[in-house]
Amino acid sequence: MQYQGYFIDLDGTTYKGSDQIPAAARFVKRLQEHNLKVMFVTNNSTRSPEFVANNLKTNHNINVTGENIYTTALATADYLDHIATKSSRKVYAIGESGLKTALVNKGFTFYDQNPDYVVVGLDSDVTYHKFEVAVLAIRNGATFIGTNADSNLPNERGMVPGAGSLVKLVEYATQTKPIMIGKPETIIMEMALEKSNLNKEDVVMVGDNYKTDISAGINVGMDTLLVYTGLSTKKDIAKQKIKPTYQVDTLDEWNFDQH
Incomplete structure (x- = not known):
């Protein structure tokens, strides 16, 4: 089956601080060429979606808008809007x-x-x-x-x-x-799914950190793709009972036609 949407982490997956991860920019461009939904799901609550999108565009060659960004600030506001x-x-x-x-x-x-x-x-x-x-x-x-x-x-x-x-x-x-609210909890994932109008079966969570990104996907019942460009190491993953659905050294390895 082919996923319709990709939820992607930022630091460690899309960039490393101010350093670019060129494979991530190529990955997002390929997603856009396939007309697949891209949403960056981040635990950062301090910045506006527009600020994050502008940083991606200006410093990391990733051409997205605030609509493609989902922060814990937005998830918190959406969740409170539901319960208040x-x-x-x-x-x-x-x-x-x-x-x-x-x-x-x-x-x-x-x-x-x-x-x-x-x-x-x-x-x-x-x-x-x-x-x-x-x-x-x-x-x-x-x-x-x-x-x-x-x-x-x-x-x-x-x-x-x-x-x-x-x-x-x-x-x-x-x-x-x-x-x-934020990863690895399910609330941010449920709110992001609602915003994207996609079912969890149609989305894969992409991240570098097993404890936050991958666990968030697992907790909500979503497939996961761990990339070894950030925090988690192969040694860390070997110890986990529940493994990511997929593991790659770099996002260049991901083959859309097979997934």
């Missing part, structure tokens, strides 16, 4: 512009006092006061949402704290488990 009533759309968010814009676009309003939801994502300007407001609101009954569980993020200085580290601080202070 008309009268429960007050939210307190620790996060950057990508998250806040996504929530506003779905009709949520920001409140410090008695919000219905507290959303915690990556915020490079986070303060003790922001944590204080979030913790008190959750202890007061607000529903606790975490954008994603990534403990660290790679940047030019090394592995800096990721959104998951901030979520854990709030979890510890509230003794409350959050609803998690």
